[in-house]
Amino acid sequence: MASWVLSECGVRPLPRMISRSRTKVVHDSPSKNRISYSNKGVSDLKFLSIRVSNGLSRERNWFLRVSAPLKVASVDEDERGKRVNGIEGEADFNPGAPPPFKLADIRAAIPKHCWVRDPWKSISYVVRDVAVVFALAATAAYLNNWLVWPLYWAAQGTMFWALFVLGHDCGHGSFSSNPKLNSVMGHFLHSSILVPYHGWRISHRTHHQNHGHVENDESWHPLPERIFKSLDYVSKKMRFTAPFPMLAYPFYLWTRSPGKTGSHFHPGSDLFMPNERKDVITSTVCWTTMAALLVGLCFVVGPIQVLKLYGVPYWGFVMWLDFVTYLHHHGHEDKLPWYRGKEWSYLRGGLTTIDRDYGVINNIHHDIGTHVIHHLFPQIPHYHLVEATEAAKPVLGKYYREPKKSGPLPFHLIENLVKSLKEDHYVSDTGDVVYYQSDPELINNSSNSN
Numbered sequence: 525m526a527s528w529v530l531s532e533c534g535v536r537p538l539p540r541m542i543s544r545s546r547t548k549v550v551h552d553s554p555s556k557n558r559i560s561y562s563n564k565g566v567s568d569l570k571f572l573s574i575r576v577s578n579g580l581s582r583e584r585n586w587f588l589r590v591s592a593p594l595k596v597a598s599v600d601e602d603e604r605g606k607r608v609n610g611i612e613g614e615a616d617f618n619p620g621a622p623p624p625f626k627l628a629d630i631r632a633a634i635p636k637h638c639w640v641r642d643p644w645k646s647i648s649y650v651v652r653d654v655a656v657v658f659a660l661a662a663t664a665a666y667l668n669n670w671l672v673w674p675l676y677w678a679a680q681g682t683m684f685w686a687l688f689v690l691g692h693d694c695g696h697g698s699f700s701s702n703p704k705l706n707s708v709m710g711h712f713l714h715s716s717i718l719v720p721y722h723g724w725r726i727s728h729r730t731h732h733q734n735h736g737h738v739e740n741d742e743s744w745h746p747l748p749e750r751i752f753k754s755l756d757y758v759s760k761k762m763r764f765t766a767p768f769p770m771l772a773y774p775f776y777l778w779t780r781s782p783g784k785t786g787s788h789f790h791p792g793s794d795l796f797m798p799n800e801r802k803d804v805i806t807s808t809v810c811w812t813t814m815a816a817l818l819v820g821l822c823f824v825v826g827p828i829q830v831l832k833l834y835g836v837p838y839w840g841f842v843m844w845l846d847f848v849t850y851l852h853h854h855g856h857e858d859k860l861p862w863y864r865g866k867e868w869s870y871l872r873g874g875l876t877t878i879d880r881d882y883g884v885i886n887n888i889h890h891d892i893g894t895h896v897i898h899h900l901f902p903q904i905p906h907y908h909l910v911e912a913t914e915a916a917k918p919v920l921g922k923y924y925r926e927p928k929k930s931g932p933l934p935f936h937l938i939e940n941l942v943k944s945l946k947e948d949h950y951v952s953d954t955g956d957v958v959y960y961q962s963d964p965e966l967i968n969n970s971s972n973s974n
Contacts, residue, residue: 617922619876620861620957625919627871630900633919638908643700645907649890650690650709657683661833673832681840682888684717688845689890689906695725696732696902715810717841720777722803723788727795732902735853736873738862738951738958742784743776744853746862746960751783752950764945764966770846771839844889851880851937852895855944856925859959867956874900875923879913880937883930896924 660683664676693699694710707721714721727742734740738748747755755763759782762768777788786793789811791804822830853876860876863869880893892898894909897916904912917924930936946967948960 619858619923620863620959622869622872623875623923624921627900630916630919634897634901634904634912634915638904638912638915640908641698641701641903641905643702643705646690646693646699646905647709649907650713653683653686653690657687665829665833677832677836677840680837682844682885684837684841685844685848686889687713687717688719688841689892691719691721692728692892693890693906695721695728698903698905711807711810715807715814717838718774718811718814720788720804720807720811722800722807723795724777724807726800726803727788730795732899733870734873735899736861736863736876737868738864740868741873743781744850745781746948746951746958747782749950749953749961752963755782760949760963760966764949766942766945767843769850769945770843773842773845847937847941848880848882848889848892850944851940852878852893854878854948854960855937855940858925861957861959862951864956864958871900875920878925879927880934881927881930882934882937883932885934893927896920 657680660676660680664672664680690699691710691713694706694713697703697706699706699709710721710725714724730740731742734742738746752760763782780786780795786795788795789804789808791801791808793804796804818830818834821834825833856878860878861872862876863872874896877895877899879896882889882893886893890906891909892906894913897904897909897913898906901912928936947962949963949966950961951958952961
């Protein structure tokens with residue numbers, strides 16, 4: 525099969541004097557087009573050859589995070605995205621192909637007022653949520669009825685999760701434009717639910733800057749096959765069987781994910797830069813103070829009362845956090861790509877996040893379900909995310925996946941969670957555009973247990 529390249533003059537055969545690469549990466553994409561990338565032997569011509577099963581070839585562009593692409597000899601990423609995804613042809617949509625738009629195009633579509641951070645409005649949400657937390661606790665303690673406690677635990681766990689989201693906005697700087705206010709409010713909100721504010725803020729920043737990258741992403745990233753196969757069977761079952769993954773967050777704070785080392789509490793962890801040492805120590809001290817306060821309350825009101833008022837809701841919050849963050853990066857009906865090397869870019873990684881509808885919970889947890897725009901532009905305040913998403917949809921096109929509408933409560937997402945945990949186990953050790961694969965042993969054992 526002849527190879528073709530896109531040049532300044534159009535489509536033409538690859539000159540025979542250029543030797544073909546002996547190495548290639550085949551992408552196990554669910555789409556019908558199978559693409560292999562090759563750059564060996566053609567670097568002196570300053571373009572890359574991409575061989576597609578239908579005989580056409582395209583140049584590949586290179587990106588560094590959000591920055592502009594390096595200069596190339598022929599067609600740019602916009603043009604390639606259009607041709608691969610059938611905007612100017614008949615090919616099926618390929619979610620792993622470069623999009624026919626830039627980050628700046630999405631930014632330009634979002635109204636200017638969506639970028640405005642109003643500290644008073646942000647504080648009003650804090651006042652609202654804290655008032656609800658104390659009202660729920662006072663009511664439950666006063667009634668002290670076992671018909672009431674389960675309802676309280678569900679409601680208060682959800683409110684703890686809402687407090688986390690507000691602290692999360694502080695970490696992104698979308699709470700206000702004042703770094704000191706963000707830090708004070710972030711420590712207040714996160715320490716109250718046993719989250720080390722700066723430790724988490726820094727690792728979450730790493731997640732946003734590297735989302736969609738197999739090795740460099742920080743949370744809920746896929747395991748390469750070699751790491752997955754190095755886990756014992758019990759570890760695999762715990763990681764991929766509900767509800768155990770929904771209880772992972774506290775352990776992640778202490779030990780991170782398989783294949784990574786470090787702690788969110790230790791200033792010497794490789795999560796942090798040397799100049800962030802004081803920030804990490806400050807957050808660890810605040811976390812320790814909150815833990816000591818809870819121990820003191822055990823002596824005042826008794827450990828059972830503290831468990832009922834705080835302990836059980838805390839684990840409810842943990843389950844919300846893991847549930848929501850997992851489903852924003854997994855479990856779509858169609859397989860979504862993960863990237864390595866120069867195939868990764870900030871934009872392509874961000875476009876593989878997924879919006880979710882949580883029914884009445886949308887307002888309670890501050891519309892964090894509008895996750896695509898949040899990932900691309902984390903500086904947008906939560907109260908503008910819905911409007912910003914609607915404005916960006918015409919630009920995003922098929923790269924935006926409309927969430928399935930929820931009833932009052934998002935029970936429909938449980939099916940997505942269970943299906944993803946059953947099927948999305950690891951990605952190949954090789955390849956620059958990869959998709960989740962399944963371990964037959966886990967699937968068979970899961971089916972037998974059911």
